Amino acid sequence: MSAIITDQLRILNAKNFVSAATSSVNSYYSFVGLPNPTNYSSTWDANPPSPKDSFDQEDDYWDTMIALKKITASDVRRVVSKHTWTSGITYDMYRGDISRTNTAKPSGATNLYSAKYFIVNEDFKVYICLQNGTDPENVSGRPSLDQPTFTDLEPKAAGDSGDGYIWKYLFTIKPGDIAKFDSTNFMPVPDDWETSTANAAVRDNASSSGQLKIITITNRGAGIGTANRTYTGVPVSGDGSGAEATIVINNDSKVESINIAKGGSGYTYGSVDLVSGGVPTGTTSPIFNVIIPPQGGHGADIYRELGANNVLVYSKIENDIENPDFITGNQIARIGVVENPEAYDSTSNLTLSKASALYGLKLIGAGYTTATFDLDGQVTQTVGVGSTAVGRVVSYDQTTGVLKYWQDKSLVGFNTNGSLKTDPTYGYSLHAFTATPTTGGSVNIASNEGTLGIDTNFGTTGSPGISTVINNRTYYLGQSFTQGISNPEVKKYSGNIIYVDNRPAITRSANQREDIKVILQF
Incomplete structure (x- = not known):
């Protein structure tokens, strides 16, 4: 039995994802992580490995996560393929019958949404190509020479070059959407096409489903009655009604041109009725191709018309002195998206605009102001007789004395691939750092400059430490500390990680900002 998943299901999935991601009952976050990629692969930067999709690997994504940024309704848009108008390019034209056995011309695309039948111009106006100059002498169309710039509601030529193109204006991309959602290969479509007053004129212009706009000539015929004659009111037969064409016969008694005079309505198929229109069939009958518009007409549903089965998720990662969750001085080599992570020590969804996924020590x-720690190196605390807490250093701030770290299972009994180690240095338990060690333990932390201690007087359960004042200046720490210990602001291993991208590592600096654009293809 043969079956397919249609493009319309993909478009529906994209729509449903946007609805879920922008709903107030859900919390979606982008995240950055993996400060030590070369521990996983020595050639990571030259050839980042493909992410793995397993529950065990998902735990590793959580372990190496650094910080999260909340995705808001203004950070999500459906996007379509981007084709920037360029003079001399032959574009496909809209045809609803493109398939494996009837490919697009000239691209050879085997389905409509793979064809190049719409463009964006230099002013970010978007047009659909209804006619690309196709005729019997140019069966694959002609190069486009005139850039469309008009905003008229009815389709028309873009200039007077005679390239044969007919364009239909759809919409103009908003400046705010350009900044966030425009990319090399994708461009955004309006998020509110069905209801927006800004798009109402184009949307309402598509008032009749099955209203015809274009008929092309496949064969000009021969010996068609009187030369240099124009026939008007030639009906188009089919399952619709009211469409009429105007046919011009040239000096050679062949069809020179055919244009829609009345579009009619309700057509899902059609043919030019020469006999009823009083047009002689000639010694060789002309052949025409009636182009059927999309459901509702051009511009009624741009998501269906342009194939909006992709979603772009945007995040801006920048440094914030009042909430320094995104560390500087170390690397990030992974980005991702997580659905409905929970707040630390809670069953409720995380709602913070930014959240740290790291542990912290005050x-x-x-010598704490001159102490150094090797980034991605080990930091340890003896928490009791024969028990050692161990973590990997992500950052250390010599001004505030805050060390941020994550706990790596490969430092105890397990390798990065999840296999057991033989006689691990720190045993098989990943102990937590603590302000209250048991007998035989201490609050001391070793650094490259000597031994420091956890500030057990910094913050209490009722009044956690969130900032410190040094020389009359307030420094915000980004996390809440109790007795010098801070837990992540997100509950690790909660929610669903739905997207992961391994990338060449970059080292974040204090004046750095990252614009992250994630394309989800359905």
Whole structure:
């Protein structure tokens, strides 16, 4: 039994994702992570490995996560393929019958949404190509020479070059959407086409489903009555009604041109009725191709018409002195999207605009302002007899004494691939750092400059430490500390990680900002 998943299901999935991601009952976040990619692969930067999709790997994504940024309704848009108008390019034309056995011309696309039948111009106006100059002498169309710039509601030529193109204006991309959602290969479509007053004129212009706009000539025929004659009111037969064409016969008694005079309505198929229109069939009958518009007409539903089965998720990662969750000085080599993560020590969805996924220690002691820690190196605390907490250093701030770290299962009994180690240095338990070690333990933390201690007086359960004042200046720490210990602001291993992208590592600096654009293809 043969079956297919249609493009309309993909478009529906994209629509449903946008609805879910922008709903107030859900919380979607982008995240960055993996500060130590070369521990996973020495050639990571030259050839980042493909992410793995397993529950075990999902745990690793959580372990190496650094920080999250909330995705808002203004950060999500459906997008379509981007074809920037360029003079001399032959574009496809809209045809609803493109398939494996009837490919688009000239691209050879085997379905409509793979064809290049719409463009964006230099002013970010979007047009659909209804006629690309196709005729018996140019069966694959002709190069486009005139850039469309008009905003008229009815289709027309873009200039006077005679390239044969007919364009239909659809919409103009908003400046705010250009900044967030325009990319090399994709461009955004309006998020509110069905209801927006800004798009009402184009939408309402498609008032009749099955209203014809274009008929092309496949064969000009021969010996068609009197030369240089124009026939008007030639009806188009089919399952619709009211469409009429105007046919011009040239000096050679062949069809020179055919244009729609009345579009009619309700057509899902049609043919030019020469006999009823009083047009002689000639010694060789002309052949025409009636182009059927999409459901509702051109511009009624741009998501269906342009194939909006992709979603772009945008996040701006920038440094914030009042909420420094996105660390500087270390690498990030992974980005992703997570659905409905929960707040730390809670069953409710995370709602913070930004959240740290790291643990933190507030350190004190002589030399903490000059102490250094090897990034991605190990930091340890003896928490009891024979028990050692161990983590990997992500960042250390010499001004505030805040060390941020994550706990790596490969430092205890398990390798990065999940296999057991033989006689691991720190045993098989991943102990938590603590302000209250048991007998035989201490609050001391070793650094490259000597031993520091956890500041157990910094923050209480009722009044957690969120900032510190040094030389009359307030420094915000980005996390809440109790007795010098901070947990992540997100509950690890909660929610669903739905997208992961491994990338060459970049090192974040204090004046750096990243615009992250994630394309989800359905």
